[in-house]
Amino acid sequence: MEKRDQERLAKILSYVLRHRPDEYGLVLDSEGYVPIKELVQALHEEEGWSFVRKDHLQEVAVTSGRGRLQIDESRIRALDAQSGPTSIRFERAEPPKTLYYGARRRTYPVILEQGLKAVGRPYLHLAVTKELALRIGRRRDPDPVMLEVQALKAHQDGIHFYRANELLFLAEALLPQYLMGPPLSRVKMDKPHKEEKPEPPPSPFAVPDLGLQPFLPPRRRSDKLPDWKRETRKWRRRPGGETP
Numbered sequence: 413m414e415k416r417d418q419e420r421l422a423k424i425l426s427y428v429l430r431h432r433p434d435e436y437g438l439v440l441d442s443e444g445y446v447p448i449k450e451l452v453q454a455l456h457e458e459e460g461w462s463f464v465r466k467d468h469l470q471e472v473a474v475t476s477g478r479g480r481l482q483i484d485e486s487r488i489r490a491l492d493a494q495s496g497p498t499s500i501r502f503e504r505a506e507p508p509k510t511l512y513y514g515a516r517r518r519t520y521p522v523i524l525e526q527g528l529k530a531v532g533r534p535y536l537h538l539a540v541t542k543e544l545a546l547r548i549g550r551r552r553d554p555d556p557v558m559l560e561v562q563a564l565k566a567h568q569d570g571i572h573f574y575r576a577n578e579l580l581f582l583a584e585a586l587l588p589q590y591l592m593g594p595p596l597s598r599v600k601m602d603k604p605h606k607e608e609k610p611e612p613p614p615s616p617f618a619v620p621d622l623g624l625q626p627f628l629p630p631r632r633r634s635d636k637l638p639d640w641k642r643e644t645r646k647w648r649r650r651p652g653g654e655t656p
Contacts, residue, residue: 413468421468422476424455429481429490434577437548439537442500445487453551502535502582505575507563511538514549514556520599523559527587535574535582538563544579557599560592 413421428436429446436454438446448466455461469488473481482489513536515523530536538561539545549556566586567573574582 413471418472418475421461421464422472422480424458424461425469425472425481425488426490428454429488432577434579437537437539437544437551437580439535439576439580439582440489440500441487441534442502444489444500445484446489448483448486448488450551451488457547502574502576504572505581507538507567507573507581508540509562509564511540511561511563511581512542512545513538513559513561514545514547514552515559515593516549516553517555517557517599517601518553520557520593520601521596523591524588524593524596527585527591528559528561529585535576535584536586537576538573538581538583540579540581555600557593561586562590562592566590 428438428451429440429444433440433446436451436457438450438454440446448469451469452464452466455464469481470483473483473488480491482491513528515528528536537548539548542558545558546556549558563573563581563583566583571583571586571590576582
């Protein structure tokens with residue numbers, strides 16, 4: 413990666429990890445880390461950053477100096493140059509009336525029966541806008557099912573919500589009665605098929621296939637024969653065709 417690209421990537425990483433992870437649909441964990449996979453997915457959604465891979469992040473972490481970035485096997489965080497790692501604690505907060513979540517289509521029938529549960533992470537990530545929920549949901553499913561979460565009602569019924577940042581709230585689980593989504597009959601369970609490109613029209617200069625064999629010039633004596641054919645001819649020249 414060129415030095416200019418390293419500097420640009422270092423700046424956007426600092427912005428995302430230090431200041432506004434919520435703009436990219438990301439939540440820092442209690443140690444200030446975000447999963448590298450999710451960060452790379454978020455960067456790929458931005459114009460000009462679709463080339464970024466984990467090794468690019470590692471390269472920037474090494475070249476940025478002063479230990480500004482720290483990477484373990486699957487996570488990355490930005491460090492404060494003076495105080496080092498910071499501990500993040502999520503405080504309970506009253507959510508807005510409605511929050512949004514982009515669910516996988518294949519899990520939607522289960523969600524309608526059992527509700528939402530955090531899988532592979534401590535909390536559900538709930539967005540304050542449909543646009544952000546759709547962006548996050550597309551990282552799991554190209555066509556997610558949009559759910560409206562009756563967050564304020566759930567909070568009043570005793571469900572705990574936490575403020576992750578300006579655009580995202582957290583919750584451990586949500587029962588079906590707090591979720592509103594389209595009827596199951598309107599949700600396609602199969603993955604959308606890729607649009608098939610029409611075959612190009614035949615070239616007016618194309619030679620029609622008449623089932624004929626291509627013309628091959630006669631072999632010259634000087635042409636080199638394959639080994640197996642050369643040995644066969646030697647065998648045929650022997651008196652009586654007997655094998656040696």
